[in-house]
Amino acid sequence: QAPRVREIMERQVISITEDEEIRTAAKRLLKGETNHLPVLDKDGILVGIVTTYDISKAVVQDGKHRCVRDIMTRKVVKTHPDEPVDIAARKLEQNNISALPVVDTANRVVGMLTAIDLGKLFGRRW
């Protein structure tokens, strides 16, 4: 049987709120050495995702944006801790994305599943 997302997901999650400035998002991405920040509302519920790709897009569009909410993706592709990893991997591939927020039944972020984490499965072949 395939391993579950909970076995390989990252539990330390760095997030941001949509009212923060783009430059703050960039600083937080660097601090977390990550390409992906889930965007949470004041109740800790997932409302979007913002990535280094979105910041690069803002560099091209230059000056029209100020906050995370202006550049984030709102329709988030996500997973949950009990999802089989092959299903999660397929979500990454089909959407050409490299991370999935892991949410609980209340849509709170409990982890991140990144494409790099898939590498953890290669030590053991199931």
Next chain:
Amino acid sequence: QAPRVREIMERQVISITEDEEIRTAAKRLLKGETNHLPVLDKDGILVGIVTTYDISKAVVQDGKHRCVRDIMTRKVVKTHPDEPVDIAARKLEQNNISALPVVDTANRVVGMLTAIDLGKLFGRRW
């Protein structure tokens, strides 16, 4: 036996040269819908890599940089077409990176192996 990099690598590669402006790199990343651009010299030899992460870093450092050469990573972690994918996956994990340029014996880029490509192996378990 493990599959080889050549079986899952992307053969369409978008690249850049080090004298291009950062904004040009950002445009090319968006055009390629990718986070990674190998940097090639005039002979097509790999000399670095520049990513959306590096562009985000430039946004934080604001104004000190102009060209790709000012922000690229010069010590590139790479792979070759005959490398077993589990070795390549481990390189991604150990370096916390999500893509490896695939080079031939002349250090020319013949493909890209991204962490998303690892997902292609999950349909079949070897």
